[in-house]
Amino acid sequence: MMGAVASLFRREIRLSLRVGGGAMMGAVFFLIVVTIMPFAVGPDLNLLGRIGPAILWTGALLATLIGLDRLFQADHEDGSLDLLTMTETPLVVIVAVKAVAHWVTTGLPLVIVAPLLGLMLNVEPGALSAVAATLLVGTPALTFLGAIGAALTVALRRGGLLVPVMVLPLTVPVLIFGVGATDAAITGPVPMSTPLLILAGLTLLSLVLAPIAAAAALRLALE
């Protein structure tokens, strides 16, 4: 099974890095969201520095969810999803591997560019690493939760906006503890490790539970 998992992982990475894979799209979208924020709230660097971590987290949240509708759809359209369900590897594992690979190509770039964008928003140097660390721990949870939405809408012709509408309310805890950990690192009376550990717990919980729900939804779509 490990061989199958590894080759599926390689396939996913390769597909998303190729033309039309849209791996960098999320990072570009993230950059655009962060760029339009100062136009909306004004160029005051003090204000931007204060709300910078929140802007970065909101941008990362939206960037993660927007790229998700293609997670299973392309495989569903060309029939490879049917083949994947017929292999010996359980569908739950396949979903988890696809979600992890998707995070590596779309979530990880966000984590890498976040400190750079934070610098533009006048986020203080100590907080830059905190933002990157919380995004590193928290964005996988967003991808896993989003995988449920992507699986539920896989057979729908217009699933685009439906995924964020369904999934965003569920991501509130991740956002709260992500921004909470960052704030704790900058000012907070609470040590950063408390919200960060809860955030890690949310990520692990969603890693275990979300593939089960997503696999059940995919099976229904393929019936």
Place this chain on the structure above:
Amino acid sequence: MIELANPTRFMALSERLMPWLWAVAALTCAIGLFLAFRAPADYQQGQTVLIMYIHVPAAWLSMMCYSIIAISSVGTLVWRHPLADVSAKAAAPIGAAFTFLALVTGSLWGKPMWGTWWVWDARLTSVLILFLMYLGLIALWRAFDDPSRAARPVAILALVGFVNVPIIKFSVDWWNTLHQPASVFRLDGPTIDNAMLWPLLAMGIGYTLLFFALHVAAMRNEIMRRRVRAMRVKAAGALVAAE
């Protein structure tokens, strides 16, 4: 539950039950309102405390409705009970309406009490998120061209949401708190005075009965809507066959 699995039997039984359900619901709500108007005004809030009697039961119902949707979803996924998804589909808009009522009355109550229509306090925010989850469920239902295929995906989403409700509640509490803590359902007994507790409980029971009346009525409508749809499909098929 098993006898009710037959929609025809459910229709017959509910038809006899409906007038009584409506009558009991109306009566309990009337008694609750009567008691509420006789209850003393709050020493601090004055007459605005009357809003409580329509606000608090609505908030209770917003939670109960989602629980009913979740239980129905288990029925859909595990036993494929033919009425379970009818029940879930019928409960979602009613639950959204009660949640909306809780939000609006809370806002109207907040203006004189807190001096603002809306605060980003933990309770208000988690009820707002619950409202958004209801809208998400309804949106997924409406996204399917063939309504019969929507039942089980929506059931999965409802259960995922149900698992998330306590997590959202906990995290939002961690985030901010201004709303008063629970004062009726507590381990050490209610802290609210009996003069206000009884009208509140009467209103709560009245709302619950009202919900069941609305729910059964909506289920009947949904079953009839499905029959109409089945007849239309059949008629269209016959038309094609005749040509």
